Amino acid sequence: MDSGSVRVRAALGWLLLCLGLGPAVLARELKFVTLVFRHGDRSPIETFPNDPIKESSWPQGFGQLTQIGMEQHYELGGYIRKRYRKFLNESYRRDQVYVRSTDIDRTLMSALTNLAALFPPEGISVWNPSLPWQPIPVHTVSLSEDRLLYLPLRNCPRFQELESETLKSEEFQKRLRPYKDFIETLPTLSGFHAQDLYGIWSKVYDPLYCEGVHNFTLPSWATKDTMTKLRELSELSLLSLYGIHKQKEKSRLQGGVLVNDILNHLKSATQPQNYRKLVMYSAHDTTVSGLQMALDVFNGILPPYAACHIMELYLDEGEYFVEMYYRNETRQEAHILTLPGCTPSCPLEKFTQLVAPVIPQDWSTECMTTSNHQVLRAILAVAFCLVSGVLVTLLFILIRHGPCWQRESYRNI
Template structure:
């Protein structure tokens, strides 16, 4: 009996190894691919805000395209990202089809323009799709909802419970400020001319300085002592505060996790048979929070063009999810091991692991 058990164990191990190899080969060749869901950040942009003592606050002089707008560099980043995905999924989806592709974006100009540029790189028209020989481009619909009603991508729809909980977290963080933190707030207030007394204030100023630097401008001398190193930790705390605990994760990332996994589940159950690709154009905090809620630790904060990719694979009548991540435009997405889930991760397992977040009822629970 003992010998038989050993032989059975060896046989099971061998079968698992063979299945693993078959699975890996199938995924690599895209043979088993059923659906792709992409979440990506917009491209390089101008600052959203300037500050009182900002040497670059003259919008006409320094920001002629406007504040918070996609730059030419950002357009090219998105176009190249589209080309990268076109090459990666050329055997899965080679041309645009209204039945196969759906694109959703937050209702910001930079987001819509980013989605347009990405689509231009991914789906250049060919054959009968060409409607203008002088313009090798085709229009593709992009869906969005008003910012103040967006519960899923921009997360700006009213939710008193979320903001009340986050305020409690901010008070906790403020109670634990060090003398150095207080000194930094005072220094930034004096130099910027703005009231910098919270991590939200600091994060806004940090973002402005970073965008100005990324746009090739020389920052004022006073920033040398604090940017980015001394400001970075508190700016990171601000980002973390949106998903500080389970309640905040549920409201801030739950709706998007619910939306993306819903598409995978629908496909696995035989609905949306024609759909092959969902694209969501969002923002860095949304991507970062999505991964934090899935229990990824020490993940890089997404730069321009960062992307999360969820692939749904069907192997031997079972469905598995492969998750990939790129922290910056131009960096090919690489696979991540989904926490609390074996590799490969079954769709059933990831659905089970995220049930708490996906069960959020925004319209009801936000106002309880």
């Protein structure tokens, strides 16, 4: 190597050191990415009895992705493309990308809109020169079978018990107390007479919020102060769903299931034969918050439309690291999240150890109810089965060896 080349390399090395880019940084390599995002803007799922804005006021009816929602996810898809332009293939590759959605129109449509911006067809992928789009598969399962994304997972008696315990807990009642008088006024105003927070969130706050976004005229009682209280109650409802009381156990039955799935993908990405680079999950605010509660990084705020939780796996000097980011505002950069007990760039081995307490070993077994009342019912059910089995056995013996069976010996006469 001549002296000129040596000087160039030395100058380059000095420049990299000045910029804080040492050899370790240059060696750092992105290996895998997981995205969990909420669908885009939608019409209300339902509304309160006194609402003058009925389902017919929405072009596609209740619970459907709007054009605003499509724009939000197209923007997010463009952001993902830009963020990973040096990591992902320019166009879609089936061996690199896997997308799963809940089996609901708005999440399926959000994923498809997102992918349209993330992977516009290029080169041999162009099949129609006048249409800058290509079909990319989005996988799903029926809601009754979805034990991954459609959170909260309701077919879980133990979780229902924990929900009931939470509502009776001193901590929850303390947080609820300042809103008691306000809650008592809601039935007269809205016509919604139940006082459970989830119902207030889904049937009062959410439709009013959606209507405000779309410039409908809100009822006179839906003042700024009222909307603030309704939002705070909705956030308390979400927090009580996954936290406040026995958060880790709740997480094992909810967001921990998704944590486990993501962790398995991360571990698979460390294998030489792995070709997958990106897994995307299109879901709901309750999915994003459930995941973040399990990871203990939830900020207590309802995840907005197109909110995206990002997990990246890096290889740095022979060791794997996990980094998490949260993009909760359109057209803004994602901000880093730190798993409690670790650093922002968390070694995969340490990450695995820290999330182990919220990963269920046998979800179905852990979902069995454990209250004394239910245990007694279970014992009685087992006892009934045993007694029934004994009676059936005795009946069979009686028939086999009793007088009725003996008549068989006379048939040959």
